[in-house]
Amino acid sequence: MIQIHRFTIVLVLIAASGCGPGRPHLQTLQLNREGNKQIQAQAYGPAMDKYLEALRFDPFVGQLHLNLGLSFEGLQQAEKALQSYQEAENLAVLENRPELIFMSRFNRAQLLGKAKRVDEALAVYQKALEVIPSSNEVKTNIELLTQSQQGQSGDNKQDQQNQQGDQNQQQQKNQDGKDQKDKDQKDQEPQDDKKQVQQSPKYKPRPFQGKELSEADVKKILGELKQQEEKIRAEYNRKEVKEQPRDKDW
Numbered sequence: 001m002i003q004i005h006r007f008t009i010v011l012v013l014i015a016a017s018g019c020g021p022g023r024p025h026l027q028t029l030q031l032n033r034e035g036n037k038q039i040q041a042q043a044y045g046p047a048m049d050k051y052l053e054a055l056r057f058d059p060f061v062g063q064l065h066l067n068l069g070l071s072f073e074g075l076q077q078a079e080k081a082l083q084s085y086q087e088a089e090n091l092a093v094l095e096n097r098p099e100l101i102f103m104s105r106f107n108r109a110q111l112l113g114k115a116k117r118v119d120e121a122l123a124v125y126q127k128a129l130e131v132i133p134s135s136n137e138v139k140t141n142i143e144l145l146t147q148s149q150q151g152q153s154g155d156n157k158q159d160q161q162n163q164q165g166d167q168n169q170q171q172q173k174n175q176d177g178k179d180q181k182d183k184d185q186k187d188q189e190p191q192d193d194k195k196q197v198q199q200s201p202k203y204k205p206r207p208f209q210g211k212e213l214s215e216a217d218v219k220k221i222l223g224e225l226k227q228q229e230e231k232i233r234a235e236y237n238r239k240e241v242k243e244q245p246r247d248k249d250w
Helices: 006-014 026-040 044-057 062-074 078-095 098-114 118-131 136-199 215-242
Strands: none
Touching (some): 078 098, 098 136
């Protein structure tokens, strides 16, 4: 969390007298003091009313716009506060009041930091350092913002890695499911093919057409088999004798 240093608010509350291009209206000074008391009591609504009424008498007083910004900030109206701080800075430049320029930029930067508009906040803090380069408060807030920005970048990177991991797990899960489905289909293919063949009208199993053999038929078949066996054996013996090597005569 970006720290708001109290010294800035104290300066804002007590530095309203003697501001502006000329002497402010007496009613302006009175209303500003009353608004400051309300700010100290954290009664931001009544404080806003006092500052707005004072601006009716002196609309171009940078200090009033800065104090009005504090009341808007207390009422959680950040955009109105930013506008008031910007207007205070513009008038402070015309009034040639460096301390008011610094406070306007400081308050605007810390509000941008709270809104997590880090890049904008850092830019405004750098502009504040142009006015008071030795401000430790500004340097501290810049360091805090930078650290928060780096931490946020690390969190985003981790979120991306986690998201990528989840996607990889889902892809692996889908692939495993696909592989299992393909395996199941492959296991079923032989049965399916067999089933398809059996169901095909072109496939008609032909029953064995056998008949009983008589004793004479059996003897005839055995006799033919014996003759074939003897013929094969005689042919084999002749071949073996023919291929047997002869001894050389010496």
